[in-house]
Amino acid sequence: MKRYSAFSIIKNGLAGHKHWERAWRDPKPKKAYDVIIIGGGGHGLATAYYLAKNHGITNVAVLEKGWLGGGNAGRNTTIVRSNYFREGNTAFYEHSLKLWEGLSQDLNYNVMFSQRGHLNLYFTPAQRDALARRYNTMRLNGIDGDWLTRDQVRKMVPHLNYAEDARYEIMGGYLQKRAGTARHDAVNWGFARAASNLGVDIIQQCEVTDFITKAGRIVGVNTTKGEIRAEKVGMAVAGSTSLLAHKAGLGNLPIESHKLQAFVSEPLKPFLDTVVVYANGHGHFYISQSDKGGMVFGGNIDGYNSYAQKGNLPIYTDVASCAMNIMPALGRIKVLRQWAGIMDMSMDGSPFISKTKIPGLYLNAGWCYGGFKATPGSGWCFAHTIAHDAPHEINKLLTLDRFEAGIHIDESGHGPFPKAH
Amino acid sequence: MLRIDCPVCGIRDHSEFSYGEDASITYPELSNTDRQAWYEAVFLRDNPRGLHLERWHHVQGCRQWLIVARDTLTHDISSVTLAHPKAASQLKAPRKLTKGNAGKASSASKTAMSKNAANGVAS
């Protein structure tokens, strides 16, 4: 692999950009691998990369039924943060954020990680107190978080709705400065290129249709490109998790598939240099501006089980009214595109990076709508779990059987109702 | 917008309803103390891509719980029935409630509520 550098850009630029080598190989599948990863989203690709890089396991295939980044990895609103409260999540998301901080260098690929800050607004004393509890817990865990007064918020983002007769009056905010956004496609491509360079085979248009077991152990998978053998198989298929789990014989999982929409506006001149979010009785809303200028925003999930990658109108209007509530200046901006992805919503809103009851089969799922930020950490921990047949200290609570033991990692306190997380 | 044909109110937008999740689950009797049975009912889901039985609560209409059969891929709704037909029949009866049947209706909807509680329905 030729390394990307300022020099390579100039050189290739002078040659009319005709001689860039392809970013990752496009091999035919071999008959057998040491490890098969199902799902070429961010998590599957990151897992393959860290298997090769951290554990020296390079005889790895990533099998993707469509194309890289065609799932949630290429559909998300790209927010990266580690402002979590519950044991099990705190250390994991902070570990992931630390990996983000060195990711472009590590992958030799500009993932455009921008630590522009993540500002969580509050409108009532009760919200202030709940967030104070969360952000104080973060600080005790060594995660950065600051409390801003209304005036400080106003100084930082002057064009929010500060009207005193606003339906919800901004009282202040909590800021995680190290949080921000990254370019989702670049993350997928960067992991794919770096993994391929270390020997990983990335095989697109290859759907896993079934599992092959021998004496209760996994020994391979059937795919639309034939049978492929491996003693270890890791699943990272996000919204399709239950479908494959049934085929593997894992039975029902603590997961429901729901859809989440995202929206992007026509490009604007620089307008917002941080991520602004809020969740109150009125709604749930998050917004940032992409480097191309589009306002990227979203809100709640549609709220009923779905495998249709298309959104429904009520959330569209909800999100639009949330936008107007907080940023009336957006009123005349046109929405350019809108889409949806299928999320693996878990029963407590927290993920699984876990062994399963089938030896040789590992599960990475339950990301709800927060798995983009987890991409490097998830791959790192899943690779460890697969390589050692045991979880790392950091993901040891994110087990599939935790509900059986009465353990919930429930950030929002909503209980076992996936639509509410 | 999903359009749900409520047996009491007629076709309405789904934004009038609250989603009550998987209706195919049989919850254990309240007296059942088997952990595994409760674990499976409360936490595990079939999560099909295709036909899904689910509860919807007509919160901004008749306030009846409905059982809806819907395809989770196409969103086509193939049937809508009342979860608690007895309670609903009390409701549908005369619009003008006399003292007598008002009492009946409320006791019937109480049974409906306690049934929902037993079914673990979130409202």
Ligand SMILES: Cc1cc2nc3c(=O)[nH]c(=O)nc-3n(C[C@H](O)[C@H](O)[C@H](O)COP(=O)(O)OP(=O)(O)OC[C@H]3O[C@@H](n4cnc5c(N)ncnc54)[C@H](O)[C@@H]3O)c2cc1C
């Ligand atoms: C609209 C939206 C906004 C979001 N916003 C954010 C955000 O701001 N911040 C954040 O942290 N997270 C966000 N998320 C969540 C995040 O995108 C996901 O949690 C994360 O991308 C999931 O992991 P993944 O990248 O591996 O998933 P995916 O990209 O969905 O990867 C799974 C892959 O598995 C493949 N697959 C499925 N079945 C098979 C099979 N049988 N054989 C082979 N391959 C198969 C699929 O084709 C897919 O490519 C958002 C999600 C959506 C939909």
Ligand SMILES: [Zn+2]
């Ligand atoms: Zn009704």
